[in-house]
Amino acid sequence: xETVVLPNTPPFERAYIEHPGAVALIPLRQTGGEPEILMLxxxxxxxxxxxxxxxxxxxxxxxxxxxxxxxxxxxxTGFRAKSLTFLGEVWPAPGxxxxxxxxxxxxxxxxxxxxxxxxxxxxxxxxxxxxLAAMARDGRIxxxxxxxxxxxxxxxxxx
Numbered sequence: 001x002e003t004v005v006l007p008n009t010p011p012f013e014r015a016y017i018e019h020p021g022a023v024a025l026i027p028l029r030q031t032g033g034e035p036e037i038l039m040l041x042x043x044x045x046x047x048x049x050x051x052x053x054x055x056x057x058x059x060x061x062x063x064x065x066x067x068x069x070x071x072x073x074x075x076x077t078g079f080r081a082k083s084l085t086f087l088g089e090v091w092p093a094p095g096x097x098x099x100x101x102x103x104x105x106x107x108x109x110x111x112x113x114x115x116x117x118x119x120x121x122x123x124x125x126x127x128x129x130x131x132l133a134a135m136a137r138d139g140r141i142x143x144x145x146x147x148x149x150x151x152x153x154x155x156x157x158x159x
Contacts, residue, residue, distance in 0.1 A: 019099035023069045024056040024145040026153045027077055027106040034128050038077050041123040053143040069104045074114040076122055082108030087152045103149050
């Protein structure tokens, strides 16, 4: 908790979460025709439901961003990327945290699993990019990092 003083308001108390940062991965495969993304179905306690989302995870305080991206990809999908392309940064919850999330397009995927975190039960679900784009636009996907990652991937591929 800290006291915040702004020019035109009385001082007030605010708290926020210090965060080391996180990564979100867009694991893209070309399977002949249309590209597909490896999505996850994962239980989220705060929502008390299983949601569809991109792989993502928290970075260690001093961990290299790309090392974190590769580790999270391996833990959550069982694949390693030969190529990681930076697609930008977002603040997922600037009202409560200073967390910065970096998005990476992961391509040229090769099987190379790491053990999952003990608190995760993840089901891998490959999905066509066009279907995910429709779901991001019409509200069937409500996870912000996934919506942004899907739409930025489409934009990147159209360049």
